[in-house]
Amino acid sequence: MNRNRAVERVFLIGARGSGKTTAGRFVAERLGWQMIDADEEIERRAGRSIREIFDQEGESGFRQRETEVLRKIASIPNCVIATGGGAVIRPENRDLMRRSGLVVWLTADPEILWQRMQSDPRSSHQRPALTALDGLNEMRTIVAQRREWYAQCADLTIDTSGRSPQDVAQMILDFLARTADELR
Numbered sequence: 001m002n003r004n005r006a007v008e009r010v011f012l013i014g015a016r017g018s019g020k021t022t023a024g025r026f027v028a029e030r031l032g033w034q035m036i037d038a039d040e041e042i043e044r045r046a047g048r049s050i051r052e053i054f055d056q057e058g059e060s061g062f063r064q065r066e067t068e069v070l071r072k073i074a075s076i077p078n079c080v081i082a083t084g085g086g087a088v089i090r091p092e093n094r095d096l097m098r099r100s101g102l103v104v105w106l107t108a109d110p111e112i113l114w115q116r117m118q119s120d121p122r123s124s125h126q127r128p129a130l131t132a133l134d135g136l137n138e139m140r141t142i143v144a145q146r147r148e149w150y151a152q153c154a155d156l157t158i159d160t161s162g163r164s165p166q167d168v169a170q171m172i173l174d175f176l177a178r179t180a181d182e183l184r
């Protein structure tokens with residue numbers, strides 16, 4: 001984020017199961033801002049599910065679409081964006097998010113992320129496999145691979161273990177209020 005300017009958008013980053021969409025909805029509601037789920041936006045524009053895009057265009061086709069959608073979103077004021085777990089892979093996405101708003105990294109141990117994903121009805125049919133590994137092992141590998149990229153982007157990091165989405169949202173709102181005070 002640019003600390004000399006009022007925050008116009010909040011990007012939520014983090015692995016699958018970190019609660020980006022749920023916490024994001026609470027933040028958007030409290031601010032009276034628009035909530036955008038980047039994955040839903042990709043699906044809407046493509047007229048296909050993420051799983052179908054992965055099957056037909058491979059991960060690289062999906063990543064290209066993800067970058068295009070992030071670019072569009074980065075020009076919309078007053079919005080909260082739940083990004084896909086892999087949005088931090090491309091350096092250009094990381095730069096774009098850092099330049100365009102407050103970036104909040106939601107973390108949790110892989111075991112917790114995996115448990116949450118299993119209780120999410122979207123998981124099995126909508127989420128494509130990202131590696132040849134099985135569930136929890138894939139989650140562990142991906143979190144280890146991406147940790148550095150999440151850390152590079154984040155203005156604020158919140159451990160979501162044992163916290164409700166409302167608590168997480170409140171922490172984000174408190175941070176925004178503090179940064180607004182610094183600008184005054």
Ligand code: S3P
Binds near residue numbers: 039050086
């Ligand atoms: C992905 C996470 C998914 C979605 C796609 C790829 C990833 O988003 O963008 O399946 O690479 O981790 P969620 O984090 O919202 O599940």
